[in-house]
Amino acid sequence: MTDEQLKRLVLAIIKKQTQIIGENLALERAVNTGLIQISSKDARNLTIEQIHFSGADNEVVTRLIESYREIFGQASVDVCVNILRENFPNDFRTVIPQTLLV
Amino acid sequence: MKSLPLPKIYIILTIFWIIYWIALQFFSPESRYFYDIFAIVLFAQPLYGSVKAAINSKKWNGRKSAVGRILILISLGLFAWSLGQLAYTIISFFVEEVPYPGLPDIFFIFIDPFYSFAMFNLILVGGIVSNIKKSLVLNVSLLTTTIVALTFTTLYLLFNDLSYFETFDLAIAVDLLYSFGSIVVISLVAINIMFSRLGGKMKVGLYCLLAGFVFQYIGDISYSLLEPLGQAYSASMPDFLFYIATSLVSLAGMMINAELISTTRGERE
Numbered sequence: 001m002t003d004e005q006l007k008r009l010v011l012a013i014i015k016k017q018t019q020i021i022g023e024n025l026a027l028e029r030a031v032n033t034g035l036i037q038i039s040s041k042d043a044r045n046l047t048i049e050q051i052h053f054s055g056a057d058n059e060v061v062t063r064l065i066e067s068y069r070e071i072f073g074q075a076s077v078d079v080c081v082n083i084l085r086e087n088f089p090n091d092f093r094t095v096i097p098q099t100l101l102v
Numbered sequence: 103m104k105s106l107p108l109p110k111i112y113i114i115l116t117i118f119w120i121i122y123w124i125a126l127q128f129f130s131p132e133s134r135y136f137y138d139i140f141a142i143v144l145f146a147q148p149l150y151g152s153v154k155a156a157i158n159s160k161k162w163n164g165r166k167s168a169v170g171r172i173l174i175l176i177s178l179g180l181f182a183w184s185l186g187q188l189a190y191t192i193i194s195f196f197v198e199e200v201p202y203p204g205l206p207d208i209f210f211i212f213i214d215p216f217y218s219f220a221m222f223n224l225i226l227v228g229g230i231v232s233n234i235k236k237s238l239v240l241n242v243s244l245l246t247t248t249i250v251a252l253t254f255t256t257l258y259l260l261f262n263d264l265s266y267f268e269t270f271d272l273a274i275a276v277d278l279l280y281s282f283g284s285i286v287v288i289s290l291v292a293i294n295i296m297f298s299r300l301g302g303k304m305k306v307g308l309y310c311l312l313a314g315f316v317f318q319y320i321g322d323i324s325y326s327l328l329e330p331l332g333q334a335y336s337a338s339m340p341d342f343l344f345y346i347a348t349s350l351v352s353l354a355g356m357m358i359n360a361e362l363i364s365t366t367r368g369e370r371e
Contacts, residue, residue, distance in 0.1 A: 020227055022163030022170055025360050071363055072308075073301020078229040085232075 001095065005087070007048040009095075010036065010064060012083045017068055018043040020079065025071075033063040062096050069100075077101075108306075109356045116349045119143050123342050138191070140337040144345055145187040151352020152180035161360035168226040169358065175223070176311065176355050179216035183348055186210040194336065202329075203276040211276070214283025217315055221290035224308070228298025241297065248296065249289045256285050260326050280322060288319045307357030314350030321347055 001009075010030075017026040023043040030036045037052040053060050061084075068076040077100050084092040093101060119140070126136060159165075159173035186209035193200045200206065225231070234241040260281050291312050294300075300308045321343035328334040334341075 018167070020168045022161075022167035022360065024161075024163060025363070069302060071302045072227060072304050074299035075228040076302060078233060078299060079227075082229055082232045 004048070006053065006060065007051055009061065009084070009087050010051055010053075011046060011048055012087065013061075013064055013068075013080050014038075014046065015043060016079060016083055017076075020076075021068075021071060026068075029067040029071075030064060033060070033067050035060045035063055058095060058097075062100065065096060065100055109353065112353065112356065116147075116353075119147075119345065120342075123337060123345070126337055134336075137335075137337040138195075140341065140345075141187070141191045141194075144341060144348070145184050145191060147345075148180040148187070148348040148352055149184040151348065151355050152177045152184060154352070155180065155355025155358075158355060158359050158361075162358075168223045169360075172220045172223045172227070172311075173355060173358060175216045175220035176351055179213045179220070180348060180351060180355070182209045182212040182216060183344075186213075191336075202273055207276055211279060211283075213318075214280070214287050217287045217318070218283070218290060220311075221287065221294060221315070224294050224298070224311075225290070228294060228300055230293065230297040233297045233299075244296065245293065248292050252289050252292065253285050256281055256288070256323070259323055277326070280326075284319050284322045287315055291315045291319075303363050304358055307354045307359075310350045310357060311354035314347050314354060317343055317347035317350060 014026055014030050017029070020026075021029075027038060027041065027043055027046075031038055035054055037054070038046065038050055039052075040046050040050040065077055065080045068080060070076075081092070081096075081101065084095055088095055123140060126140065155173045155177035159170045159177065162170035162173065164170045165174060186206040189204075189209060190200055190206040193205065234245065260277070294312060321340050324343055325334050325340035328338065328340060333339075
């Protein structure tokens with residue numbers, strides 16, 4: 001996964017969660033993974049340039065999804081996996097651990 | 103994963119009123135006063151739940167998020183219930199039999215649409231559409247069978263005597279409207295239970311919501327069956343079922359609280 005793909009993916013997950021749990025909680029959860037820094041507080045206008053990572057690709061995505069899983073369980077994971085599926089139709093299973101794909 | 107703290111005082115109060123209702127059935131006091139107290143609780147407690155749900159919706163960015171909209175809609179549903187119950191209680195002070203359809207129905211009729219839209223939003227939360235697509239034919243068949251079964255069961259329970267429709271009037275039209283609303287809500291509840299994998303810290307709150315809607319459905323059916331027999335008086339079985347339903351929905355409105363899972367506060371849990 002390239003940096004650009006990772007940023008696009010993380011952005012898509014955060015924006016989807018914004019529609020579900022609201023902007024405040026979606027951004028707060030992303031930042032509290034400790035691996036994502038966001039320099040904007042407006043999820044609607046969030047851009048790739050405003051997201052910075054400090055971890056391996058899979059770790060960033062996994063921690064982000066797990067942080068949302070705490071709220072609605074596997075239902076939150078399903079929503080994120082759907083975004084993965086849209087972005088990586090053929091190999092989305094390689095992006096996150098199998099434990100999240102139960 | 104730890105679940106969230108329960109609103110203990112609210113639950114203790116609810117248990118108290120459940121015991122009160124059981125005592126009413128057991129002792130059958132002659133004074134109407136004891137039954138009217140329960141009718142007032144049936145108005146006041148959902149009103150409190152409505153206010154709490156509306157306050158909590160703001161913490162989920164209100165109508166901008168699916169969860170915020172769910173809370174707004176259950177708040178409106180509980181508010182409609184409270185107004186209907188208030189109107190019913192006041193009218194019953196003055197007349198022996200509350201006219202049907204009447205003023206309370208102007209409020210009650212809105213409950214099912216509000217609850218239906220809440221369930222639609224819960225479908226978004228659970229990513230149900232994608233889950234259905236995974237085994238499209240099987241899941242659509244299962245879904246169709248469930249909805250058809252629920253529709254026929256409801257209609258059979260309520261309208262098994264076709265002579266009922268011989269003189270079609272406003273009361274029958276309102277009956278049909280209520281039945282249609284009940285079928286839509288219970289079908290959406292079934293879809294959510296069957297195809298979403300709700301869990302996490304909000305699990306208990308969400309299951310309270312779904313259970314509340316199920317009790318509302320059972321209450322609606324029992325009211326429709328017992329009312330023609332003159333057994334749907336104040337604090338009767340349908341009222342008890344409605345009390346359980348509104349208490350569970352109110353409890354959900356309190357427990358689906360973003361502030362409690364916010365990480366800035368969450369560390370204290």
